[in-house]
Amino acid sequence: MAAAEGGSRLRQGRVWLRDFWSRWTGTRTFVVTAAFIFLMLSVTGALHPSAAFVSFLLLAGIAVARAIAVGETAPIRIQSRHDESTRSAFGTAPTLAILNRLPDPLFVLDGTGRVMLGNEAAEPLIGKSAVGRHVATVLRVAPLIAAIESVMQDGTARSVEYAVPVPVERYFNAFVAPIAAEGVGEPSLYLVLLHDLTDAKRVETMRVDFVAFASHELKTPLASLSGFVDTLRGHAKDDPEAREKFLGIMADQAGRMRRLIEDLLSLSRIELREHVRPSDTIDLLGVVSDVTDGLTPVAQQYGVEIAVTAPANLPRIRGDREELAQVVQNLADNALRYGRSGKRVEIALAPDEKAGRPMVRLSVRDFGPGIAKEHLPRLTERFYRVDAAASRAKGGTGLGLAIVKHIVNRHQGTLQIESEIGQGSVFTVLFPVAG
Numbered sequence: 325m326a327a328a329e330g331g332s333r334l335r336q337g338r339v340w341l342r343d344f345w346s347r348w349t350g351t352r353t354f355v356v357t358a359a360f361i362f363l364m365l366s367v368t369g370a371l372h373p374s375a376a377f378v379s380f381l382l383l384a385g386i387a388v389a390r391a392i393a394v395g396e397t398a399p400i401r402i403q404s405r406h407d408e409s410t411r412s413a414f415g416t417a418p419t420l421a422i423l424n425r426l427p428d429p430l431f432v433l434d435g436t437g438r439v440m441l442g443n444e445a446a447e448p449l450i451g452k453s454a455v456g457r458h459v460a461t462v463l464r465v466a467p468l469i470a471a472i473e474s475v476m477q478d479g480t481a482r483s484v485e486y487a488v489p490v491p492v493e494r495y496f497n498a499f500v501a502p503i504a505a506e507g508v509g510e511p512s513l514y515l516v517l518l519h520d521l522t523d524a525k526r527v528e529t530m531r532v533d534f535v536a537f538a539s540h541e542l543k544t545p546l547a548s549l550s551g552f553v554d555t556l557r558g559h560a561k562d563d564p565e566a567r568e569k570f571l572g573i574m575a576d577q578a579g580r581m582r583r584l585i586e587d588l589l590s591l592s593r594i595e596l597r598e599h600v601r602p603s604d605t606i607d608l609l610g611v612v613s614d615v616t617d618g619l620t621p622v623a624q625q626y627g628v629e630i631a632v633t634a635p636a637n638l639p640r641i642r643g644d645r646e647e648l649a650q651v652v653q654n655l656a657d658n659a660l661r662y663g664r665s666g667k668r669v670e671i672a673l674a675p676d677e678k679a680g681r682p683m684v685r686l687s688v689r690d691f692g693p694g695i696a697k698e699h700l701p702r703l704t705e706r707f708y709r710v711d712a713a714a715s716r717a718k719g720g721t722g723l724g725l726a727i728v729k730h731i732v733n734r735h736q737g738t739l740q741i742e743s744e745i746g747q748g749s750v751f752t753v754l755f756p757v758a759g
């Protein structure tokens with residue numbers, strides 16, 4: 325019992341000491357410095373060792389007592405110059421620690437534009453030794469400096485957006501506001517809060533590009549259709565042979581527009597549902613068989629043999645049948661269209677695993693011309709094509725693999741593309757097993 329009490333007291337003592345050591349940095353520095361000075365005094369004989377020891381104990385005791393009385397604060401990694409005024413302006417440790425925890429960069433300037441304080445998130449932007457320096461020397465961003473000057477002049481808070489071109493282009497929104505700080509007289513304080521807009525801008529650019537690409541893809545067949553309508557109304561009006569030929573081309577162009585619209589609609593439907601996990605239990609072999617049955621006439625037309633292999637008792641996967649059929653269809657369709665010179669397409673299903681999780685592997689292999697390495701990482705981007713003209717000539721929309729990627733994401737699967745020039749390509753998808 326007594327031993328247990330002694331143990332717990334020892335533990336408490338250790339905790340107090342650790343707490344003291346980590347929190348009371350000021351006192352810690354003082355005590356260690358005092359110990360060093362008194363040690364030197366006694367070693368050099370300037371002070372008798374016992375006198376040095378007693379004096380040290382006295383000083384250290386006073387320092388600790390003071391620390392306990394004033395509740396010395398935890399070390400704050402916030403950069404802060406006028407510690408006392410900063411603390412009276414923003415409260416004590418907890419407030420400063422909260423500012424430090426904010427994910428957005430934040431710093432405070434005094435009335436002359438010098439940095440008084442910056443949180444951890446601001447460090448990569450303003451540097452480690454920004455405190456005490458004028459903001460214009462730590463952040464050379466003209467629109468931001470101009471906004472700060474305006475706020476200092478008229479006392480009205482404002483926001484400004486700006487871009488930092490190097491090393492990687494980044495966009496920020498800066499909110500600059502005067503702070504009416506209690507206990508701090510003139511000069512006043514100014515808060516600068518930055519918000520990184522880079523990701524939002526990237527999404528916006530992608531959206532704009534997507535609309536531009538989609539309308540361009542639609543505009544070309546539309547222009548061709550209107551051209552032929554004019555031709556049929558004009559000089560081809562009484563030429564049955566030309567009329568037949570032009571009507572054939574118009575049907576192709578209309579088909580191209582239809583495929584593009586269907587793919588665009590699929591993509592937006594899949595994106596809408598991407599965060600909802602599919603709930604059905606699917607036999608992937610059944611899906612593959614249905615799709616390959618449908619592709620047989622095209623395969624025969626191209627002189628390509630489609631071989632499907634799968635083990636007995638292949639586990640079922642959790643999925644959406646229609647979407648899974650679209651994955652198989654798009655991959656097999658590409659293998660037929662781009663790899664038809666290889667004369668063979670192999671679709672294989674097999675059990676697999678990823679990070680200890682049971683999966684079903686679907687691979688679609690062709691023996692066609694293959695794809696150069698530099699294109700592989702970009703193939704799933706919307707409208708990315710190795711050869712746009714060849715893709716269009718083969719009825720491609722440039723959206724097939726983007727659709728595959730989104731469906732695979734929704735199914736929490738993975739997509740891998742391997743290819744060797746002259747050897748062909750393998751598209752492999754892993755789907756988690758149901759249950």
Ligand code: ADP
Pocket residue numbers: 654658659662663690692694695703708709710711715716719720721722723724725726749
């Ligand atoms: P598309 O409608 O153009 O086929 P996809 O998104 O399905 O669009 O494919 C993107 C591009 O990837 C294609 O334009 C083609 O250049 C390339 N590609 C896809 N599958 C294959 C394949 N099996 N062999 C060679 N290239 C392929």
